Amino acid sequence: MHSIAWWPMLTLLVVAAVVDIHSRRIPNWLVLPFLAAGVVVNTADRGVTGLAQSIGGIALSVAVAGILCRLRGMGLGDLKLCAAVGAWIGPAQMGMALIATGVAGGLLALIWAGCHGSLSKSLDGTSELVSGFWTGGIRPHPSLVLDNPSARTMPYAPAIALGTIFSFFTT
Numbered sequence: 001m002h003s004i005a006w007w008p009m010l011t012l013l014v015v016a017a018v019v020d021i022h023s024r025r026i027p028n029w030l031v032l033p034f035l036a037a038g039v040v041v042n043t044a045d046r047g048v049t050g051l052a053q054s055i056g057g058i059a060l061s062v063a064v065a066g067i068l069c070r071l072r073g074m075g076l077g078d079l080k081l082c083a084a085v086g087a088w089i090g091p092a093q094m095g096m097a098l099i100a101t102g103v104a105g106g107l108l109a110l111i112w113a114g115c116h117g118s119l120s121k122s123l124d125g126t127s128e129l130v131s132g133f134w135t136g137g138i139r140p141h142p143s144l145v146l147d148n149p150s151a152r153t154m155p156y157a158p159a160i161a162l163g164t165i166f167s168f169f170t171t
Contacts, residue, residue, distance in 0.1 A: 005041065005088050006168070008034070013161035016081050020157035026077030031084040038087030057086030057094045064098050071138070078156045085164050093167050100170075101163025105156060112154040 012034050016026050035058070042050035061082035068074035082101075086094040 005038075008037075009085070009088060009164070012084070013157075013164055017155070017158040017161045020077070020155035024153075024155055026075075026081050026157055028080065031077070031080045035080070035084035035087045038084065042088070042090075053090035054087045056091035057089055058083045059086075060091045060094050060098070061086035074156060078160060081157060081160055085160070089164075089167070096170050097160075097164045097167035099163070100166040101160050104162040104166070105159035108159050108162075109154060113152065116152070118152050 012030065016030060019030065020026050038057075039051065039054040042054045044050070046053070062079065065074055065079040065082045069076060069079050082094075082098070085097060089097065
């Protein structure tokens, strides 16, 4: 990744996290131009290799986050944010960012649930979700999905931000 992209990446992640916390949305006007810029910058800098790196980062992001979106456990804004990050950092660093995002998301979910007095319910729901995957296959849970207004949800852009920033120090 370009050192010149560190500050725009950090800015995007902080703005996306703040917007997601306040509005529970990550707007297209924020992430789509950043995704396109990542492809353009990498292609202009390294030609076909840079283009392949951007497409690889986008593809990995869409593959992993797409599964979570299909299960209705993650919103499309989170998927687009991951794809925009992937366009800049490529598949190798994106792999580390996704792993770190998962860990950060788990820790933030515990903190979120603890602060909102729903830790026990959240842990019960997690147990129910995992046992449902084990017995019934991987499919959306009837009530533990974003579409359910009574489901306990949290903004995920902060976890994506933490995971991505962590990836800069490990790759």
